[in-house]
Amino acid sequence: MIEVRGVTKRYKEKVAVKDLSFEVKQGVVTGFLGPNGSGKSTTMRMIVGLDAPDEGTATINGKSYADLGVPLREVGALLEAKAIHPGRSAFNHLWYLAQSNDIPRSRVDTVLDMVGLSDVARKRAGKFSLGMGQRLGIAAALLGDPGVLLFDEPINGLDPEGILWVRNLLKGLASEGRTVFVSSHLMSEMALTADYLVVIGRGELISSGSVSDFINESSGQFVRVRSPQAEQLATLLTGFDAVVVREDDGALAVSRLSAEAIGTYAGDAGIRLFELSPQRASLEDAFMELTRDSVEFHGHGTQSAPTNDTELLAQSVTSGK
Amino acid sequence: MSLTLTPALQTPRPHLRTTSLLRSEWTKMRSVRSTMWTLVAMAIVVIGISVIGCLAITNSWATMSLGNRLSFNPTGFALKGIVFSQLVIGVLGVLVMSAEYGTGTIRATLTAIPNRPRVLAMKAVVFAAVSLVVGEVLSFGAFFVGQALLRSPAPHATLSQPGVLRAVVGGGLVIMVLGLFALGLATIIRHSAGAITSYVGTILVAPIIIQALPSSIGHPLMRFMPFQITNVMTSTNPSNDIGSAFSPWVGFSLLCLYAAIALVVAGVMMVRRDA
Ligand SMILES: Nc1ncnc2c1ncn2[C@@H]1O[C@H](COP(=O)(O)OP(=O)(O)O)[C@@H](O)[C@H]1O
Ligand SMILES: [Mg+2]
Numbered sequence: 001m002i003e004v005r006g007v008t009k010r011y012k013e014k015v016a017v018k019d020l021s022f023e024v025k026q027g028v029v030t031g032f033l034g035p036n037g038s039g040k041s042t043t044m045r046m047i048v049g050l051d052a053p054d055e056g057t058a059t060i061n062g063k064s065y066a067d068l069g070v071p072l073r074e075v076g077a078l079l080e081a082k083a084i085h086p087g088r089s090a091f092n093h094l095w096y097l098a099q100s101n102d103i104p105r106s107r108v109d110t111v112l113d114m115v116g117l118s119d120v121a122r123k124r125a126g127k128f129s130l131g132m133g134q135r136l137g138i139a140a141a142l143l144g145d146p147g148v149l150l151f152d153e154p155i156n157g158l159d160p161e162g163i164l165w166v167r168n169l170l171k172g173l174a175s176e177g178r179t180v181f182v183s184s185h186l187m188s189e190m191a192l193t194a195d196y197l198v199v200i201g202r203g204e205l206i207s208s209g210s211v212s213d214f215i216n217e218s219s220g221q222f223v224r225v226r227s228p229q230a231e232q233l234a235t236l237l238t239g240f241d242a243v244v245v246r247e248d249d250g251a252l253a254v255s256r257l258s259a260e261a262i263g264t265y266a267g268d269a270g271i272r273l274f275e276l277s278p279q280r281a282s283l284e285d286a287f288m289e290l291t292r293d294s295v296e297f298h299g300h301g302t303q304s305a306p307t308n309d310t311e312l313l314a315q316s317v318t319s320g321k
Numbered sequence: 322m323s324l325t326l327t328p329a330l331q332t333p334r335p336h337l338r339t340t341s342l343l344r345s346e347w348t349k350m351r352s353v354r355s356t357m358w359t360l361v362a363m364a365i366v367v368i369g370i371s372v373i374g375c376l377a378i379t380n381s382w383a384t385m386s387l388g389n390r391l392s393f394n395p396t397g398f399a400l401k402g403i404v405f406s407q408l409v410i411g412v413l414g415v416l417v418m419s420a421e422y423g424t425g426t427i428r429a430t431l432t433a434i435p436n437r438p439r440v441l442a443m444k445a446v447v448f449a450a451v452s453l454v455v456g457e458v459l460s461f462g463a464f465f466v467g468q469a470l471l472r473s474p475a476p477h478a479t480l481s482q483p484g485v486l487r488a489v490v491g492g493g494l495v496i497m498v499l500g501l502f503a504l505g506l507a508t509i510i511r512h513s514a515g516a517i518t519s520y521v522g523t524i525l526v527a528p529i530i531i532q533a534l535p536s537s538i539g540h541p542l543m544r545f546m547p548f549q550i551t552n553v554m555t556s557t558n559p560s561n562d563i564g565s566a567f568s569p570w571v572g573f574s575l576l577c578l579y580a581a582i583a584l585v586v587a588g589v590m591m592v593r594r595d596a
Pocket of ligand 2: 040041152153
C-alpha cells in the first residue's frame with residue numbers, strides 16, 4: 001500500500017505537485033492519469049525517496065522509503081526508460097542492483113527471461129532500442145520480487161505486442177495481491193489496464209475512484225438517431241425533456257432519454273427512424289473533459305511546433321497564462 | 322540455525338549489508354570499459370615515462386653537463402610519470418560518479434540503497450582500494466623498471482637508500498588520495514566536464530597562477546598546492562629539489578584533508594539535493 005498525504009513539490013517558482021493526497025491499494029492496478037507535465041513522474045520520484053517533498057509525506061506500507069530495510073525486496077520502480085549506463089550490459093546492470101540487496105544471481109536470470117532479454121543480456125545497454133530499455137527497467141523493478149510496484153509510463157516505446165504484454169503483466173502482478181501503481185497520459189490505456197484511477201492535472205488531484213465510476217460520471221451518454229422527419233422528432237423529444245443536438249451529418253444526438261423511450265415516442269407519433277444507436281462518449285473525450293481546465297497548453301496555431309512538454313510548459317508560463 | 326539452503330528471496334535480512342554494497346560497487350566499477358581504459362592509460366603514462374626517461378639518461382650520460390649529473394635523482398626521475406598520472410586518476414575518480422548522474426543510473430542506485438552518504442562511502446572505499454593497488458603497482462613498477470634501465474656510469478637507486486621507499490610508496494598513496502578528491506568533486510558538481518575542469522584547475526592551473534604572483538605572496542602559498550605535495554612525496558630529497566614545501570608526510574596529511582573535505586561536502590550535498 002502506498003499513501004501520499006498532502007504532498008507539495010516546488011521546483012524554483014514552478015509548483016509541480018500541489019497538496020496531493022491519495023492511496024494505492026494492494027491487489028488491484030491503480031492508474032495514475034494526467035496530461036503531460038501534470039506531476040506524475042515527480043510524485044513517483046517522491047514516493048521512492050529520490051525527490052524530497054516540500055510539504056507532506058509519502059509512505060510505503062506505512063514507512064518512508066528511506067526506512068525500508070531492504071528496499072528492492074519491498075518496492076520495485078520503473079522510473080524512466082534507460083536510466084542505465086550505455087556501456088554496461090543488461091546483466092551487469094541488474095547484477096549490481098541484486099548484489100546490493102542480497103538478491104541471488106539466479107533471480108537476475110529469471111527476470112531477464114521474464115522480460116525477454118536473455119539473449120541480449122551481455123550486450124551493452126547503449127545498443128538497446130527504447131522498448132528494450134523499457135523492458136530492462138521493468139526487469140529491474142521485478143528484481144526483488146517486491147509487493148509494491150511503480151511503473152512510470154511503462155508502455156512508452158513498446159510495440160503493440162509489448163503493450164499487451166505489459167498490460168497482462170500488471171494485471172497478473174495485481175492478481176497476486178501486489179500493489180501496482182502505473183502512470184500514463186492515455187486514458188484509453190488506463191481503461192484497459194487499471195481498476196482504480198487517480199487523475200491529476202497541474203499537480204492537483206482531479207478525481208479518484210474506480211475506472212467504471214470515472215467513466216460513468218464524466219462521459220455523457222447519448223443516443224444517435226437518424227430520421228427523415230428530424231425536425232419533427234427533435235421538437236417531440238424536447239417536449240419530453242431531452243437535450244437534442246444536431247450532428248454534422250444530419251443525425252440527432254439525444255441525451256437524457258433512453259433508446260427505448262425515443263423509439264416508443266417516435267413510434268407513437270408515427271415518425272420513421274433509420275438509426276437508433278446508444279453511444280458513449282469516448283474515454284479519451286471523458287478524460288479531455290475532466291482535465292480541460294488543467295491542461296497547461298492548448299496550442300496556438302501560429303506558434304512553431306514545440307518539441308517537448310517542458311517547452312510547452314515553458315511557453316505557457318512565459319506567455320503568462 | 323539449520324543448514325538447509327533456503328532461497329534468499331524468502332528470507333530477507335532486515336538491513337543492507339556492507340559487504341554486499343561493496344561487491345555491488347565493484348561490479349559497477351568493473352563493468353564499464355572506461356575504468357579499464359583509464360587504468361591502462363595510467364599504466365602507459367607511469368611506466369612509459371620511466372622507460373623513456375631512464376633509457377635517455379643512460380644513453381646521454383657521457384655528454385651531460387656536470388651540473389646535470391650532480392642534480393640527477395634516479396628515484397625521482399623514474400617516478401616522473403606519477404606527476405602526469407594525477408590527471409588520469411582524476412578523470413577516473415570523476416567518471417565513477419559523474420557517469421551515474423550523467424546516465425541516470427544514480428536513480429536506480431539510490432532506489433536500491435536510499436542511504437546516500439553510505440552510497441558515497443561504499444564507492445569511495447572500492448575506488449580507494451582499486452586506485453591504491455593500481456597506484457602502488459605502477460609506482461613500484463616504474464621504479465624497478467627505471468632502475469633496471471639506468472646503466473653505469475649513470476647512478477641508480479635501491480629501496481634501502483634514504484627516502485627512496487617513502488617516495489615509491491608515496492607515489493601510490495597520492496594517486497589514491499587525488500582520485501578520492503576527484504570523486505568528491507564529481508559528486509558535488511555532477512557533470513563530467515565540469516568536474517574534470519575544476520580538478521585540472523586545482524591540480525595544474527592553480528600552481529601556475531601562484532607562480533605568476535609576486536614571490537612574497539606566491540612562495541608561502543605554493544606548499545599548499547596538491548601538485549607541490551605530490552612532487553615532495555615522490556622525491557627522495559625534497560628540501561634540495563623543491564623550494565617552498567611541507568615535509569612529505571605533513572603535505573600528504575594535508576592532501577588527505579582536502580579529499581576528506583571534498584567527500585564530506587559531497588555527502589551533505591547528496592542528502593540535501595534531489596537525485
Ligand atoms: N527536476 C525538475 N526541475 C524543474 N522542474 C521540474 C523538474 N521535474 C519536473 N519539473 C516540472 O514539474 C512539472 C511536472 O512534471 P512531471 O512530474 O514530469 O509531469 P508528468 O510526469 O505528469 O509529465 C512540469 O512542469 C515539469 O516541467
Ligand atoms: Mg512523466
